Amino acid sequence: MMEGITALYIVMLAAFAGYEVIARVPVILHTPLMSGSNFVHGVVLVGAMVALGRADSLLGQVIGFLGVALGAGNAVGGYVVTERMLEMFKSTGHKPRQEQK
Amino acid sequence: MAGLLPENAALLLIDASYLLVAFLFIMGLKAMSSPITARRGIVVAGLGMLIGTVMSFLYPGMGNFALMLAAIAVGGMLAWWSGKKVAMTDMPQMIALYNGMGGGAAAAIAAAELFRMVHAAPDSGSSHTPGVSSLAVAGAFIGSVSFSGSMIAFAKLQGLITKSVRFRGQQVFNLAIAAATLLLGAAIVVLVHPTGWQVVPFFMLALLLGVIMTLPIGGADMPVVISLYNALTGLAVGFEGFVLNNTAMIIAGVVVGSAGALLTQLMAKAMNRSLANVLFSNFGEGEVTAGEGVTGSLRSIEPSDAGIMLAFAEKVLVVPGYGMAVAQAQHKVWELCRLLIERGVNVRFAIHPVAGRMPGHMNVLLAEAGVPYDLIADLDEVNADFETADVAFVIGANDVVNPVARTDKSSPIYGMPILNADKARNTLVIKRGQGAGFSGIENHLFYLDNTRMVYGDAQKVASQLIQGVKAVG
Numbered sequence: 196m197m198e199g200i201t202a203l204y205i206v207m208l209a210a211f212a213g214y215e216v217i218a219r220v221p222v223i224l225h226t227p228l229m230s231g232s233n234f235v236h237g238v239v240l241v242g243a244m245v246a247l248g249r250a251d252s253l254l255g256q257v258i259g260f261l262g263v264a265l266g267a268g269n270a271v272g273g274y275v276v277t278e279r280m281l282e283m284f285k286s287t288g289h290k291p292r293q294e295q296k
Numbered sequence: 297m298a299g300l301l302p303e304n305a306a307l308l309l310i311d312a313s314y315l316l317v318a319f320l321f322i323m324g325l326k327a328m329s330s331p332i333t334a335r336r337g338i339v340v341a342g343l344g345m346l347i348g349t350v351m352s353f354l355y356p357g358m359g360n361f362a363l364m365l366a367a368i369a370v371g372g373m374l375a376w377w378s379g380k381k382v383a384m385t386d387m388p389q390m391i392a393l394y395n396g397m398g399g400g401a402a403a404a405i406a407a408a409e410l411f412r413m414v415h416a417a418p419d420s421g422s423s424h425t426p427g428v429s430s431l432a433v434a435g436a437f438i439g440s441v442s443f444s445g446s447m448i449a450f451a452k453l454q455g456l457i458t459k460s461v462r463f464r465g466q467q468v469f470n471l472a473i474a475a476a477t478l479l480l481g482a483a484i485v486v487l488v489h490p491t492g493w494q495v496v497p498f499f500m501l502a503l504l505l506g507v508i509m510t511l512p513i514g515g516a517d518m519p520v521v522i523s524l525y526n527a528l529t530g531l532a533v534g535f536e537g538f539v540l541n542n543t544a545m546i547i548a549g550v551v552v553g554s555a556g557a558l559l560t561q562l563m564a565k566a567m568n569r570s571l572a573n574v575l576f577s578n579f580g581e582g583e584v585t586a587g588e589g590v591t592g593s594l595r596s597i598e599p600s601d602a603g604i605m606l607a608f609a610e611k612v613l614v615v616p617g618y619g620m621a622v623a624q625a626q627h628k629v630w631e632l633c634r635l636l637i638e639r640g641v642n643v644r645f646a647i648h649p650v651a652g653r654m655p656g657h658m659n660v661l662l663a664e665a666g667v668p669y670d671l672i673a674d675l676d677e678v679n680a681d682f683e684t685a686d687v688a689f690v691i692g693a694n695d696v697v698n699p700v701a702r703t704d705k706s707s708p709i710y711g712m713p714i715l716n717a718d719k720a721r722n723t724l725v726i727k728r729g730q731g732a733g734f735s736g737i738e739n740h741l742f743y744l745d746n747t748r749m750v751y752g753d754a755q756k757v758a759s760q761l762i763q764g765v766k767a768v769g
Contacts, residue, residue: 248358262404
């Protein structure tokens with residue numbers, strides 16, 4: 196366990212960073228941004244990997260397996276849908292997509 | 297694999313890589329808050345995730361690698377497949393689903409740690425300090441609530457649950473469950489060596505709490521709830537990061553927690569609700585009040601005449617609503633708008649913050665149809681423009697253009713910011729039928745003297761309008 200006070204510094208700075216990064220986001224991007232931040236907490240996957248890696252009982256393995264599968268789902272799913280949404284955002288400068296007839 | 301590097305070197309390498317991961321996440325999120333750089337942002341964040349995941353295989357003293365790879369394959373592949381095929385209209389519930397999975401993963405990490413406390417010999421001294429175990433319990437609590445709550449949100453938006461379960465004394469009941477859960481959590485921390493009799497009921501109650509908290513919330517409020525659970529999952533991940541001494545999880549979790557809290561506030565504001573109001577009152581569906589009687593009559597217009605009206609306008613503001621997306625009319629509408637733009641008409645899309653099923657959703661749906669984002673304006677930018685617009689073209693939107701929100705204090709939508717379609721010289725409304733809107737409130741806009749209604753499926757009507765505009769030549 197790292198020094199408690201150092202950890203609190205990290206938390207404080209990370210909280211400010213998160214707030215500032217999002218502070219002036221236009222409504223147009225609310226949905227993809229929520230999906231994107233949803234993807235970022237998919238980093239829970241690495242913690243679940245550690246939990247599974249250290250498991251030495253059947254119960255631990257089952258819980259760890261569930262954790263890793265859920266974490267991977269969070270990360271992969273979050274990435275795929277965010278990327279799909281953002282890929283569509285184009286300005287008039289871009290060539291229009293093929294006609295939808 | 298565990299023995300690939302000496303232990304200290306491996307830990308140093310992992311820590312260094314987590315620093316890079318945190319940097320990439322924050323850079324990625326920053327880029328995601330502008331439409332020009334957003335695409336790059338998700339790729340940058342994705343790179344961070346990839347690095348973090350690969351490096352985590354190097355942790356010393358780990359086993360179960362086959363299981364680990366299998367779990368990643370199963371979870372990852374199912375999510376990949378579902379994420380690739382989900383329709384853009386169904387995006388809110390998909391986000392809820394993936395978010396719930398993250399909460400579940402955080403709860404699973406906590407469960408692994410708490411059961412380790414259960415199995416540790418009472419005199420071995422190998423258990424956690426109270427500080428660490430209370431963080432584990434807090435993360436378990438929040439993660440479990442987020443998991444089961446998000447699943448209910450998903451089921452509701454997907455139409456798997458259509459009823460909102462409500463009963464007398466519900467809030468007292470929920471509060472009692474929450475208190476019992478927290479009490480059990482406290483007991484786990486205090487006992488240091490808890491038994492399964494505390495840990496299992498603790499998780500059961502926390503999961504139950506997520507379910508009963510979310511069940512009474514109406515579909516219209518769901519986006520705020522999903523956003524809240526997103527922030528909570530972030531927090532849970534941050535807490536479990538402390539337990540595992542994992543800086544990448546702490547930083548990413550806390551960043552998402554605070555960003556998510558802000559985003560939740562912005563969304564609640566856009567929907568004209570306070571967060572407490574969303575969670576503890578039950579608007580969002582049902583509860584129809586008739587409001588003031590409407591005077592005047594509805595005037596319909598032939599699509600060909602409507603086409604002429606649009607073709608000879610100088611400035612048209614399009615107000616799309618979820619009804620347009622349901623009819624899958626956005627492609628046709630954009631085709632119509634391109635025709636108008638070619639004729640020299642100044643066309644812009646005016647988007648209400650809550651158009652669609654969640655804030656920003658309509659922008660995604662329009663982007664899917666190929667509408668450039670610089671033709672899309674939000675409420676604050678565009679509302680003054682209605683006064684100089686020749687036609688306000690309302691497609692499948694209702695409550696967000698209802699002037700009653702400005703005037704009728706008894707109306708449930710009173711005070712909600714609306715798009716001033718009634719201020720335009722003419723208003724053209726495409727509507728499926730003559731019923732009231734999502735909230736069941738009569739729309740006074742439809743009865744104004746300069747409003748013309750075209751009834752029918754939005755996609756079909758848009759095609760007819762295209763013919764109408766083409767006929768003008």
